[in-house]
Amino acid sequence: MKDNRSVARTLAILELIAKHDEGLTLGQIYRMLDIPKATVYDFLQTLYRADAIYYKDPRLKNYVIGSKMFAIGSVYTKNSNLIEASQFELKDFADRYGRTVFITKRINDKIVYVYKYQPSSSKIVTPQEIGTVSRDFEYGPIGKCYAVFDKTVRNGNIPDFDEIKKNKYVYSSLEDNSHICTLATPVWNFENRIVGVLVASDLAMDGVKRDAIAKDFVEIAKHISRRLGYLGNFDE
Incomplete structure (x- = not known):
């Protein structure tokens, strides 16, 4: 069965963010994963609204894992x-x-x-x-x-x-x-x-x-x- 690309990309983004306690910006994420910037932006906005990620520093807009993922993981x-x-x-x-x-x-x-x-x-x-x-x-x-x-x-x-x-x-x-x-x-x-x-x-x-x-x-x-x-x- 072929993997769903959107699901695979979402997981890749979450796994990448989880590896960096200091957080990652949009630019860092799309370059590190080699995914189009607009695509990553859409995923990040969806995850942000769902509390799966949040800004560690709102000025830098660096994303870290949010409370939703902790609740699911618990x-x-x-x-x-x-x-x-x-x-x-x-x-x-x-x-x-x-x-x-x-x-x-x-x-x-x-x-x-x-x-x-x-x-x-x-x-x-x-x-x-x-x-x-x-x-x-x-x-x-x-x-x-x-x-x-x-x-x-x-x-x-x-x-x-x-x-x-x-x-x-x-x-x-x-x-x-x-x-x-x-x-x-x-x-x-x-x-x-x-x-x-x-x-x-x-x-x-x-x-x-x-x-x-x-x-x-x-x-x-x-x-x-x-x-x-x-x-x-x-x-x-």
């Missing part, structure tokens, strides 16, 4: 198979260990937080909320997890690549002077691809049984992967 948290399959065990893990847990997904060149649960016993206040975006695929444990296990963004130059691949998890370093310790592990689905990364955060403390906690977290990720139809070998 429905994902209610209908996501990943969240539905994950939240019971994640909440149990969080309550047992006093750690704040998250689910993240990779959307093109962004890592998006789509779920958060903070138990009453948590000792930290995390700045990340649902909708938080990161573009770090190199230094942080979450990005490293994607860079090792997600074939689309795989980076063989990631430090400890082979060890991470073997262990199926990534911890933040105790030497980075951060007071927060972050643990990340991947989840697969029925298409044998990484569908998300689970995250657990707590105070960084020496002496904590990091490996034992990580192995428990990895087992949870395996259970979730099976629920999502993954039939592959976790030891590959």
Whole structure:
């Protein structure tokens, strides 16, 4: 079936704007997408009237994603198979260990937080909320997890690549002077691809049984992967 060109162009415009937090002008958009200026203008005006985009700075007329897209995207948290399959065990893990847990997904060149649960016993206040975006695929444990296990963004130059691949998890370093310790592990689905990364955060403390906690977290990720139809070998 042939794609509808108007729909394809609308999505291309929204995806392009979403990649630029500082916003994009009409001129930037039509040149970057190589679409006629008048056509882009019509699309932008329609999206603007629908609150799908708005001006970050009315003087510059630079477009950013608007409230309508946030409202539509937030429905994902209610209908996501990943969240539905994950939240019971994640909440149990969080309550047992006093750690704040998250689910993240990779959307093109962004890592998006789509779920958060903070138990009453948590000792930290995390700045990340649902909708938080990161573009770090190199230094942080979450990005490293994607860079090792997600074939689309795989980076063989990631430090400890082979060890991470073997262990199926990534911890933040105790030497980075951060007071927060972050643990990340991947989840697969029925298409044998990484569908998300689970995250657990707590105070960084020496002496904590990091490996034992990580192995428990990895087992949870395996259970979730099976629920999502993954039939592959976790030891590959």
